[in-house]
Amino acid sequence: EMRFLTPRMAALRRLGQCPSTGILISQLHTSSRASAKQHYKMLVLGGGSGGITMSARMKRMMGAENVAVVEPSEMHYYQPIWTLVGAGAKTVASSGRPTASVMPSGVKWVKSKVQEINPDTNTVRTDDGTEISYEYLIVGLGLQLHYEKIKGLPEGFEHPKIGSNYSVQTVEKTWKALQNFKEGNAVFTFPNTPVKCAGAPQKIMYLSDAFLRKTGKREKAKVIYNTSLPVLFGVKKYADSLWDVVKCRDLQVNLRQNLIEVRADKQEAVFENLDKPGETKVFEYEMLHVTPPMGPHLVLKGSPLADEAGWLDLNKDTLQHNKYPNVFGIGDCANLPTAKTAAAVDRLKLMLGQPLETFPINQAKERRLMYHLKADMMPHLYWHGLLRGLWGGPGPYRKVFHLGMK
Template sequence: MTLHQIVIVGGGAAGIATAASLLKRRKGLDIAIIEPSEDHFYQPGWTMVGGGVFQAPTTRRSTASVMPAGVTHIKGAAASFQPEENQVALSDGRSVTYHMLIVATGIAPAWDAIPGLEQALGKNGVTSNYRFDLAPYTYKLAQNLKSGRAIFTQPPMPIKCPGAPQKAMYLSCSLWEKAGALGNIDVQFHNAGPALFGVKDYVPPLMDYIKRYNAHLNFGSKLIAVDGPNQKATFAQTGADGTTQEVTLEYDMLHVTPPQRAVDAVAKSPLADATGFVEVNAKTLQHTRFSNIFGIGDGCNTPNSKTAAAARKQAPIVAVNLLSVMDGAPATHAYDGYGSCPLTVEHGRAIVAEFGYGGKLLPSFPWDSTKPRWLGWQLKANFLPWLYWNAMLKGREWLAAPLERHTD
C-alpha cells in the first residue's frame, strides 16, 4: 500500500491538466496519477482526422511525455473506491491511499451496446471518429464514396463532445461537395435526441448547412443494430405520439457515435449518483458527500457539455478549491458550466460554440459566435491543438483562469 497527499484517478486531459494546475500553485506537492494507458490522445483532433485535415499520429503522445515533472505515475487501472478508508484499489490487487482524491476517469464508450457494431467496425463501411484507429477510415470512406447512402448517428446523452457526430457529417459533406458527388449521396443524420444541438442559438446557422448539404434529419431515431456483411442498420424511431417502430436501412457509409456510460469502477462505487457518474457540486466540483474528494471532466454528473474545453476550465477550479479544502478552508471558486465545441461546418469554416450552464452563451472572442468563420477554423485546426499540448497540460491557464468566486 502506498500513501500520497493527492491521488488523481485518470491520466487523460482532465487528470493531467489538474495535476499541472496544482503544481503551478504549490510546488512540492506529493501527487500520484493512476493511469493504465501508455498513450495519451488529443481526442478533439479525431474529428479532423476523419475529415482528412490531421494525420492520426499527431493526436497521440506517450503518457510519460505529458506527465508533469514530479508526479508519480502509477501504471494501473482503478478497480474500486473505498472513500471511508481513503483508498483506491487497483485491478492488479495493489491499493493506494490518499489524503485528497480527484476522480478524472472520463466516460466509457459502450461499443457492445449495439448488436453487430463491434464486429463491423473498420470494415463493411462502418466507422467512427470516436476511436483513434477508425478516424482514418472515416476519411477513406468519404473519399471513396461517389454515390449511395451515408448515415451518421448520435445516441442518447450523455456523450463526450456532443457536436462530434454532426461534425463528421459536415466534413464528409464538404468533401463530397468539393468533389461534385454530394448530389448523388443520400445523407442522413439519425439523432436519438429531439434537437440538432443542445444550445438553441446555434441551431439556425447549423440548419443552413443541413439545407446546403441536403441532409435528412431524423430525430428520436436510435441505432439499435448493425448488420455489417449486408450493410444494413436498424433504428428504433420514436414518433411524436410516443410510439416506436423499427426501421432498417441499407447504407454505403455508416458513421457511428457509440452510446456512452460511466466507468464501471465509479458507477459501482459510493462516489456515484444514480446515473453512475461522480456526484459533485456543479459549481465547486467537490463531492457532495466526501469533502476530500473532487471530480473533474467527463466522469462527473455536472450538467455541462462534456468537452476538453470544459476540462480546461474545470482544472484550475479544482486546483484552487482542493488546496483550500486541504488547508482547512471551504471551496472558494465556482465553475460556470463552460464548454466549447468548434463546429466544423465545412473545410475552412467553423462555428465556435461556447456556452455554460443553462445554455448561456459564454464567448471568448469579440464576434458573433453563431456565425461560421475562417478564424473559427484556424482556432480548431491550429490554435487549440497547440493550446492543449503546450498550455492546458502544462498548467498554463490561458483563457481558463479561475476568476469566479463561489458565493452560495
C-alpha cells in the same frame, strides 16, 4: 495560475489547511512516510486532459513527490482533432503523444487501471492488486464508450464503409469510408445517451459533405443525420444557424432516431423511433459514422462516490464531492450541469440565456477562422497550456476580444 479556478480551487486550498476526517493532515502524512510508495497526499484517477491538468496544478501546490496519477494508457490523445482525422485533414499520429511526455515531471505515474475506489477508507485498488491510500482524491475518469450496446458492434468495424471518430482504433476507418464513397447514403448518428463533445457527430457530416462536393460525388450522395435528440443542437442560437446550414446543403435530419443495430455485412443500419417504441427503420448505407452510446466509468458506477445514475456526485460550484469532502472531480465523469449532452442543456433551460462567446464575431456563422482555431491554435493551447496547468480557460481572452465589456 490559480485565479481561474476559484471558488473550486479555493475549496481545495481550504481543505489542505484543515483537519480531514478527524485526523490532522500533517500527522497523517508524517506517519505514512515509511510506506510513501503506497500513500500520496494527492491521488489523481485518470490521465486524460482533466487528470493531467490537475496533477500539474497540484504539483505546484503540494510538491511533485506528493502527487500520483493512475492511468493505464501509454499514449495520451488530443481527441477533438479526431474529427479532422476522420475527414482526412489531420493524421492520427499528430493527435497523440506518449503519456510519459505529458505527465508532470516528478509526479508518480501509476501505470494501472483503477479496479476499486473505497472513499470510506481513503484507498484505491488497481488491477494488479496494489492498494494506494490518499489524503485527497481527484477523479478524472472521463466517459466509457459502449459500442457493444449496438447489436453487431464492435465486430462490425472489421467491415469497410463504417467508422467512428470517437475511438483511435476506428477513426481512420471514417476517412477510408469517405474516400471510397461512390453513391448512396452517407449516414451519421447521435446516440440516446450523454456524449462527450456533442458537436462532433454533426461536424464530421459537414466535413464529409464538403469533401463529397469537392470530389464531385455529392450529387450521387444522400447525406443523412439520424439523431436520438428532439433538437438539432441544445443551444438555440446555434441550432437555428445549423438548421440554415442543413437546408442550404440539402442534408436530411431525422430527430428521435436511435441506432440499435448495424448489419455491416449487408451495409444496413437499424434505428428505433424513440417517440414510437418498437417501431424500427432500416437504412442502407454507403458510408456510416457511428457515435457510440456512452456512460460513466464502471468503477465509478459501482462505488459510493456515484449518484443514482452512476456519475460522480459533486457540488457544481466547488467540484467537491457532496458526501466525501476530501474527494474532488473534473471532466465528463461528473454529474455537473456543464452537460455532456445537448439534451441535458435543454432540460436545464440553460439555452434560455445567451451563450458566452470568446470572439467578437457571431460564432454561429461558418468561418474559416474557426476551422484554423480548431485545427491549429487549440491543439497548441492544449499541449502547451492546459496540460501544464497554465491555461485556465478563455476568460482573459474573452475580456480582451470584447474590450473588457463582456
